[in-house]
Amino acid sequence: MIEDDSYDYFGEPQEPSTSPGRWIVFVLLLILGSVTVFGSILTAPPDVYLMYVVLLLPMVVLLLYAAYRWAQGRPIAPTDLDEDARILATMRAHALPAEHVGGLEMYRCPDCGLSFELSNATPVDDRVVLCPFCKTRLYIE
Incomplete structure (x- = not known):
C-alpha cells in the first residue's frame, strides 16, 4: 500500500485564526475588485456590458467571498x-x-x-x- 504522508485532518481541530493583516488584505481586494468592475464597465462600450456582468462580476464576487471567509479564519468550502x-x-x-x-x-x-x-x-x-x-x-x- 502507498504511504500517505498528507496532513492529518483527524488530529486536534485548529481554532480559526484571524489577524488585522488578513482584514487589510480583504479591504485591499475589496477596493481593487470594486475599481476593476466599475472601471471596466465605465470604460467599455455598451454592447459588451453583458459580457462584463456575466464573466467579470461573478469572478470578483467569488474572489471577495473567498477573501472574506479567509479573513474571518474560516474555511472557504467546509467539508464534513x-x-x-x-x-x-x-x-x-x-x-x-x-x-x-x-x-x-x-x-x-x-x-x-x-x-x-x-x-x-x-x-x-x-x-x-x-x-x-x-x-x-x-x-x-
Missing part, C-alpha cells in the same frame, strides 16, 4: 470528513448503499426499490451483498 469517509467506504465497495427499513433486518435496494431480508441476499464481499431481485451490488452499513 466523517461523511466523506462514509462515502469513500461505499465507493471502495463499488456498491450502492442499501437503505435500512424498520427495526428488522430488512433493506431496500435503491436501484429497483424493492425490500428484502438480509438472509435472502447473496453475500459478495464484507458488507456487500447482491439484491435478490435485480442482482445489484449493495453496501450494507
